[in-house]
Amino acid sequence: MITLVFGMLLVLVGVWAMLTRKQIIRIIIGFTIVDTGIHLIIVAIGYVKGGTAPILDRAVSELPAAAAGVEALGKVVDPVPSALVLTAIVIGLAVTGLMLAYTVRLFKHGKSDSIDDYEEQKW
Amino acid sequence: MIKNILTVVAIIGLGWILYPLLVDFETSTVLNPLAQEYVKGSAADLNLPNAVTAVVVTYRGLDTLGEVTVLFLATAGIGYFLKRRSNKKAKQTAGSEILQTGAKLLTPLFMVFGIYIFSHGHLSPGGGFQGGVVIASGILMIVLAEVNFHFSHLILQFSESLSGIAYVGMGLAGLVLLGLNNFLDPRYFLPGNYLALFSAGAIPVIYSLIGIKVGSELASVLAAIQQDGGEA
Amino acid sequence: MLETIALIVLGVVALAAAVFSTLCRSTLNAVIASGVTSLMASIMFLLAASPDVAMTEATIGAGLTTVIFLYALKHIRSSGGGKDD
Numbered sequence: 001m002i003t004l005v006f007g008m009l010l011v012l013v014g015v016w017a018m019l020t021r022k023q024i025i026r027i028i029i030g031f032t033i034v035d036t037g038i039h040l041i042i043v044a045i046g047y048v049k050g051g052t053a054p055i056l057d058r059a060v061s062e063l064p065a066a067a068a069g070v071e072a073l074g075k076v077v078d079p080v081p082s083a084l085v086l087t088a089i090v091i092g093l094a095v096t097g098l099m100l101a102y103t104v105r106l107f108k109h110g111k112s113d114s115i116d117d118y119e120e121q122k123w
Numbered sequence: 124m125i126k127n128i129l130t131v132v133a134i135i136g137l138g139w140i141l142y143p144l145l146v147d148f149e150t151s152t153v154l155n156p157l158a159q160e161y162v163k164g165s166a167a168d169l170n171l172p173n174a175v176t177a178v179v180v181t182y183r184g185l186d187t188l189g190e191v192t193v194l195f196l197a198t199a200g201i202g203y204f205l206k207r208r209s210n211k212k213a214k215q216t217a218g219s220e221i222l223q224t225g226a227k228l229l230t231p232l233f234m235v236f237g238i239y240i241f242s243h244g245h246l247s248p249g250g251g252f253q254g255g256v257v258i259a260s261g262i263l264m265i266v267l268a269e270v271n272f273h274f275s276h277l278i279l280q281f282s283e284s285l286s287g288i289a290y291v292g293m294g295l296a297g298l299v300l301l302g303l304n305n306f307l308d309p310r311y312f313l314p315g316n317y318l319a320l321f322s323a324g325a326i327p328v329i330y331s332l333i334g335i336k337v338g339s340e341l342a343s344v345l346a347a348i349q350q351d352g353g354e355a
Numbered sequence: 356m357l358e359t360i361a362l363i364v365l366g367v368v369a370l371a372a373a374v375f376s377t378l379c380r381s382t383l384n385a386v387i388a389s390g391v392t393s394l395m396a397s398i399m400f401l402l403a404a405s406p407d408v409a410m411t412e413a414t415i416g417a418g419l420t421t422v423i424f425l426y427a428l429k430h431i432r433s434s435g436g437g438k439d440d
Contacts, residue, residue, distance in 0.1 A: 006366035094197035
């Protein structure tokens with residue numbers, strides 16, 4: 001619950017940063033803050049009250065394999081949101097790197113790093 | 124002035140969209156049925172302690188294939204946009220004394236730690252992506268410390284392409300050896316004992332290939348960004 | 356009880372770092388503040404019982420993303436780029 005509230009607040013702060021800043025690198029920093037906030041929201045949805053990490057070793061149950069799976073059902077959190085957020089963090093890194101490569105190349109061509117000076121490329 | 128009003132309206136609108144998720148939210152106390160199937164199946168069918176690894180590699184294996192493809196496309200885009208400086212003009216300043224000594228001591232430890240993380244991905248938290256990033260950080264440390272560390276981009280390209288082909292090849296081997304609807308099914312290798320290192324079918328091999336691929340990709344992205352020196 | 360207090364403190368620090376990275380004048384401080392936000396988020400992931408996600412966010416968010424931002428900032432600064440907003 002607390003994680004959910006802070007995730008939503010981070011999304012709002014990040015969108016505000018994307019909308020009001022003029023330098024291109026600040027806009028990209030706002031994008032990474034939005035990304036972090038959304039990941040917090042997704043992980044907060046998968047939480048089970050009083051649960052532990054979904055790794056079924058001796059700490060969760062002492063039985064051999066097949067029975068360990070059944071006994072651990074009451075004690076672990078949901079593994080599916082963790083897997084989705086794992087993928088999303090790596091893709092966020094890839095998209096941020098690509099945006100920064102665009103920024104460096106755009107700056108060498110246009111000699112200005114404020115987004116107001118690139119109006120000629122709108123149509 | 125009108126821009127400020129529109130910004131405030133946009134943020135209030137976004138808050139109003141997110142609000143219904145917060146109002147009727149109560150933390151669940153039992154797992155939903157799909158998660159129960161995945162947790163039971165990961166212990167019984169696949170012999171795998173880490174349920175998140177089971178979801179990432181087997182049950183949602185096509186998503187992982189898509190993610191590896193997106194990472195490859197982004198690396199290709201970054202390499203296209205940033206021109207490589209020619210090797211005649213070397214880097215001007217070396218790192219300080221502390222950085223050089225520390226890098227020589229710590230880089231072998233980084234490599235061993237990264238290989239440990241992705242090879243034990245099925246027994247403890249970790250896996251291919253985390254181990255690959257740790258290996259790329261080790262390579263970054265030695266690039267920052269030495270002045271004339273010439274990077275052989277050919278080795279990085281070979282290791283990245285070969286691990287990508289081997290990953291898809293292992294998925295297709297599941298298709299061939301186990302019947303026609305089992306792409307990326309890892310059960311054709313030896314199952315082994317529960318909690319041993321060589322267990323759970325082909326999953327350690329698949330995760331190690333993903334770890335090598337991600338590590339070489341990120342190392343080549345870091346090398347490209349550091350050496351950019353040309354005009355447009 | 357202790358976990359609730361820890362989550363609230365981490366959340367407040369992450370939010371304060373995000374607001375600081377938007378409002379400060381120097382771009383270098385903004386990049387480092389976004390690294391601090393990712394680090395606090397990684398500890399919040401650990402307290403929500405997902406250690407895989409915590410490891411990934413700590414290495415990628417507070418590690419590689421900050422390094423790539425600093426390299427891009429160096430290339431823009433060395434060609435005469437701006438410093439404040």
